[in-house]
Amino acid sequence: xxxxxxxxxxxxxSGAFEPRTVGARLRAAEQPWRxxxxxxxxxxxLEAGRIGEVEVRAAATRGPSHRFYGEPRQDAVGVCxxxxxxxAVAVADGVGSAPKSGLGASTAVTEALRFLARALPxxxxxxxxxPGCFASAAEAVLYQGPEPAELSTTLTVAVLGLTPTTEGYAxxxxxxxxxxxxxxxxxxxxxxxxxxxxxxxxxxxxxxxxHTQPDATVSGHLAAGEALVLATDGLGNPLGFTEVSxxxxxxxxxxxxxIEFLYQLQFRRRTFDDDRSAVVLWATEAVEAL
Numbered sequence: 001x002x003x004x005x006x007x008x009x010x011x012x013x014s015g016a017f018e019p020r021t022v023g024a025r026l027r028a029a030e031q032p033w034r035x036x037x038x039x040x041x042x043x044x045x046l047e048a049g050r051i052g053e054v055e056v057r058a059a060a061t062r063g064p065s066h067r068f069y070g071e072p073r074q075d076a077v078g079v080c081x082x083x084x085x086x087x088a089v090a091v092a093d094g095v096g097s098a099p100k101s102g103l104g105a106s107t108a109v110t111e112a113l114r115f116l117a118r119a120l121p122x123x124x125x126x127x128x129x130x131p132g133c134f135a136s137a138a139e140a141v142l143y144q145g146p147e148p149a150e151l152s153t154t155l156t157v158a159v160l161g162l163t164p165t166t167e168g169y170a171x172x173x174x175x176x177x178x179x180x181x182x183x184x185x186x187x188x189x190x191x192x193x194x195x196x197x198x199x200x201x202x203x204x205x206x207x208x209x210x211h212t213q214p215d216a217t218v219s220g221h222l223a224a225g226e227a228l229v230l231a232t233d234g235l236g237n238p239l240g241f242t243e244v245s246x247x248x249x250x251x252x253x254x255x256x257x258x259i260e261f262l263y264q265l266q267f268r269r270r271t272f273d274d275d276r277s278a279v280v281l282w283a284t285e286a287v288e289a290l
Contacts, residue, residue, distance in 0.1 A: 019263060022238075022247050024270035026064060033062075034070030041073040041102045048258035051081050052162045053284040054169065055255035058089070059262050060277035063234055068273075074153075075232045075277040076105035080113040086126060087160045088116040089279045093179050093232035095152040095207055096274075104141050104151030108208050111140035112157050126159040130174040131213055133157055138209035152207040154179045156230050160222065160281060168223035169283055173230070174214035178205045180236040183220070184227040184280075187249045189239055192218045227252055228281040234274035235265070244269060255282045 011032040012018070019029070033043070047058040062073040074094030081087050090109040094101025115136040116129065123129045137155060142148050154177025161170040173181050173192060181192040193216050206215055222228050229252075231239075238244045244267070251264040265276055 017263070019266040019268050020247070021268045022244050023241065026268040026270045026273060028068050028273055029064040029268045031064075031068050033067040036070055036072040041076075041106065043067070043073060044262070045077070046258055046262050047077075047079050048261065049079075051087055052084070053164070054087060054160065054162065055282040055284065056087070056089075056279070057255065057258065057261040058279040059265050060232075061262065061266055061275065063273050063275040064268070065273040066275060072102045073275050074102040074105060075234065075275040076102070076109040077230075077277050077279050078109040078113050079279060080117055082117050082120050085162055086116075086120050087162060087281070088113050088120070088157070089160070089230060089281070090155065090157045091179050091230045091232060091277060091279055092156075093154045093177065093234070093275070093277070095154075098150050098152040100145070100147075100150040101153050103144060104153040104208065107141050107144055107151070108137040108153050108155045111137045112155060116157070116159065120159070126161065126170075127172040127217070127219055130157060130159065130172055130217065134174065134176055134208070134214055135212045138212040141209040148209045152210065153177075154205065154207055154232075156181060158228065158230055158279075160228065164283070165221070168221035168226070170219070170221055171228060172217065172219045174217045176211060176214045177207050178236075179230070179232050181218070182229040182231070182239075183222070184229055184249060184252055185223070185225070187246075187253070189229070189245050189249065192220070222281065222283045224283050226283055229278060231278040232275060234272070234276040235278050237274075238269055238272040241269070252280060252282075255280075
């Protein structure tokens with residue numbers, strides 16, 4: 001890596017638009033972005049909206065390291081309303097050592113949501129449908145080329161029921177690999193999967209298409225005032241630091257605007273320069289009236 005420029009030579013947004021530094025300075029984030037050698041994944045994608053009484057924000061953004069070296073984004077996220085009964089969301093994190101993992105991640109997310117859009121309307125219950133979307137996603141990734149290991153990716157998928165009960169909105173989540181999920185409640189991010197399974201540099205992390213079934217599943221309810229968060233480890237790893245978790249817990253206490261959400265997701269902290277992606281679903285206070 002070439003020597004980083006001084007403060008006086010910073011490149012990029014400034015003032016109110018400059019992402020917040022949380023903790024130690026990340027100097028690579030201040031360098032000019034470089035384009036990947038060929039067209040593929042965009043630098044950033046952003047989705048936002050409301051379905052029923054649920055607020056949705058989703059973004060996937062290239063990390064400072066990939067921007068500095070001119071490498072493509074390897075994360076992907078997707079959101080898919082399914083009639084007025086369900087909301088399906090997916091997050092994938094391409095394996096860093098796999099040269100086409102960004103394509104694998106985007107393929108996995110697209111096919112997982114496509115499968116659920118077909119299967120859920122006729123399914124007796126949502127939880128039993130989730131494993132099938134992993135097998136379908138693995139098949140779609142295999143179809144992309146003769147070297148499937150080059151497209152290796154994690155995949156975490158959630159289905160949220162859109163008809164609330166007194167307990168809140170029922171959700172079912174399945175995870176293959178180390179892309180984590182949380183409930184944000186009362187200012188605290190609570191892991192929905194065993195945190196030890198999502199540790200940094202875990203050599204045993206499973207991925208598509210070599211594996212076709214989730215490692216773990218979890219079900220629960222999203223109560224009024226809470227948020228359900230699916231993320232890649234580019235966000236999950238820095239969330240292990242108190243100052244980062246406190247910053248985002250405060251920022252996501254209520255749904256931010258779409259651009260503000262992206263700004264918050266792109267906070268800077270030394271060491272954490274990976275792609276960073278998340279889907280966040282907020283349950284409104286309307287649940288309490290039932």
